[in-house]
Every structure is written in C-alpha cells, then in structure tokens.
Amino acid sequence: MKFILQLIISTLAVLITAYLLPHVSIEGNSFFIALVVAAVLSFLNAVVKPIMILLTIPVTIFSFGLFLLVINAFIIEFASYLVKGFRVDGFWWALLFSLILSLVTSILDGIKGKDENNQQN
16 A cells, blocks of 8 residues: 555656656646656666666765766656656756656655654544
8 A cells, every 4th residue: 555655646746847847748747647657767766776876886986976866867768768658858857857856755755744643643
C-alpha cells in the first residue's frame, strides 16, 4: 500500500512539475502518462542510477557530489526517451525538472506525513 501511495504522490509531482516548466510536457496533461513516467523514473532510479554512480565515483568525488545532478538529468532525459507523450527539451530543462520534482515530492510527502500524524492522534 505504501508503494502505491508513493507512486501516486510521484505522479502528482510529475504533473505539477511539468505544468510549471514550459519546456517539459506531458501529452494532454494525462494522469496515465504521468503515472508511467513516475514508474519509469522509480525503476531507473533503482536500477540504472546506482550503476552510473558506481561508474562515475572519481568524477563525483572531484566535483564534490555535483556530478550527481548530471546523473539525475540523464535519468530524466532517458525517461523522456522511453515514455511516449513525455517530452523534455534538453539537458538544462531535465536538470531543472529533477530539482523541482524533488522539491514538489518533498512538499507532497510532508503533506502526507501530516495527515498520517493526524490520523494516529
């Protein structure tokens, strides 16, 4: 149940972030496409990202961890390649999308956390 709730939160975050950025689009603002994007991003972050981090340890250390932002942008670009109906216009928009997506997801997780605390009391 937690996974489904987190997937829905990620889907809403993808929709909100795509709405905020002019060069990121989801065809027809479709909830289904955003759900697929959230699922693909979850998969890529779980499988591909650790491999990329492992392969780029020297660059990541040399850049004091800032290269992880490049990896995040690459993951977003790869997701836009895999999911038809999701479009990101270039590296910088993918980087901005990943930063704003993290912020929006944190806000939505915070709202979810407050609701869970209220239900326990």
